[in-house]
Amino acid sequence: MKYIGFLFILLTLSCQPSKPKSLLIYTRNGEGFVHDNIEASVEALEKLASENNYEVQVTDSPDFFTPENLKQIDCIIFSNSNNEAFTSQDQRDAFKHYIESGGGFVGIHSASGSE
Template sequence: MRILVYSRTTGFRHDSIPAGVAALTALGRDHRFEVVATEDPAVLTPGELAGFAAVTFLSTSGTISADPSARDALERYVRDGGGFAGIHAASTTEYDWPFFGELVGARFDRHPDVQPARLLVEDSAHPATAHLPAVWSRTDEWYDFRTNPRDRVRVLLRVDETSYTGGAMGADHPLAWCHDSLGGRSFYTALGHTAESYAEPAVLGHLLGGIRYATGG
């Protein structure tokens, strides 16, 4: 099984991308799938994408390619059943492309400073959260989104805004979710701003579970 990890940025670039690529590559090695990591938009063609069980956007930003046909290729891939996983800044990508907004589930709006917070598991049956405690405390950058995706997705994890300062979504603040409304399975998590995130076993299990969901198991 092959997974594409795509990390092209034309907006803000996260320093944690190399750590994320290394962690996902190690997960593939340990769990018997091949990770192909690239920032080359030439991979976004029907022929290339057909060789992957899922496409992972790792803290991408801005546009996925200067070639508009790349959008068509990704949309066709997903609508034909291909899996998608978005990590952290994937929600800052392609703001003017409605399909991608539906695919990722919600658009990034703002965030306060990196700080500790409590995460609350909503769905312990999902492979991305089954290994987590009901209340999970860790440090990261906590995204607010332009809209709450709850009515369009299956929420897996939310953040308790009373446990940190600067949150603006209120009591219902999803951070990770999934859906299959566009053909293939889609998973998104807002976790993963810091390089240290990719050394946390619980985060790695979360990402592995999300990829497993996106590939259909």
């Protein structure tokens, strides 16, 4: 009987709703070409995130990239970002530390052109 009680406790704990994951969608474009599909991309990503229990923040500001802010983020998506992604070395260092510490990252479309 105690095994059934233990099993019940395990099942109850495993059925608790999980804390939503935190997702940052980053859309900064530096000097040069700016994609006209950014708004549609953000809308699609927000819809997918909502359907999969993610909390979403969207920004095009490199000022978000601080160690304190990035500690709260499970995954960063560079969505159609381009050219200069950051305006300071501190922002680059915070992003680098985030990645080196196991933070999630996805680059979409021209994200490979972000510096």
